[in-house]
Amino acid sequence: MISRKSETTIGLRLAVLWMFFSVPVVQAAETIKATMYKPLRCGCCDDYAKYLEQNGFEVEIKSLRSLSQIKRMAGVPQGFEGCHTLMVDGYVVDGLVPVNTINKLLTERPNIKGITLPGMPWGAPGMDSRPKDAPLVSYSFKADSSTTSVYAQD
Numbered sequence: 604m605i606s607r608k609s610e611t612t613i614g615l616r617l618a619v620l621w622m623f624f625s626v627p628v629v630q631a632a633e634t635i636k637a638t639m640y641k642p643l644r645c646g647c648c649d650d651y652a653k654y655l656e657q658n659g660f661e662v663e664i665k666s667l668r669s670l671s672q673i674k675r676m677a678g679v680p681q682g683f684e685g686c687h688t689l690m691v692d693g694y695v696v697d698g699l700v701p702v703n704t705i706n707k708l709l710t711e712r713p714n715i716k717g718i719t720l721p722g723m724p725w726g727a728p729g730m731d732s733r734p735k736d737a738p739l740v741s742y743s744f745k746a747d748s749s750t751t752s753v754y755a756q757d
């Protein structure tokens with residue numbers, strides 16, 4: 604016959620075991636954290652943030668009156684600016700860059716400061732109420748100069 608004391612001990616041990624095994628299983632799938640600096644009112648930036656969240660990113664949004672200081676700090680070349688600036692995993696991702704291209708960047712990890720998709724072209728994520736009329740070209744840029752080159756086309 605089992606005494607009350609040992610029954611309690613067994614129960615406690617099971618509880619500890621359950622906690623031990625259940626904790627790792629409960630962990631959420633891995634997300635990539637990103638910070639987005641956007642103008643106060645920009646619908647396509649909000650849609651773009653949602654698009655990123657649907658594709659495994661966790662986006663913290665910071666709305667600013669002016670992005671010019673952020674663009675300068677980020678080193679985005681003049682004339683190549685997108686409508687917002689995203690900081691992700693050590694890179695600058697400016698504008699409505701398709702997620703395939705961001706994943707390519709984070710996998711290849713080239714020695715660049717970042718990439719940018721200039722303007723707000725139709726068909727880009729966040730601007731997809733109309734189909735694209737030209738390929739979406741993302742340009743890479745380096746920290747030490749304003750030279751750009753084509754990084755990807757979607």
Ligand SMILES: [Cu+2]
Nearest residue numbers: 645647648686
């Ligand atoms: Cu926008």
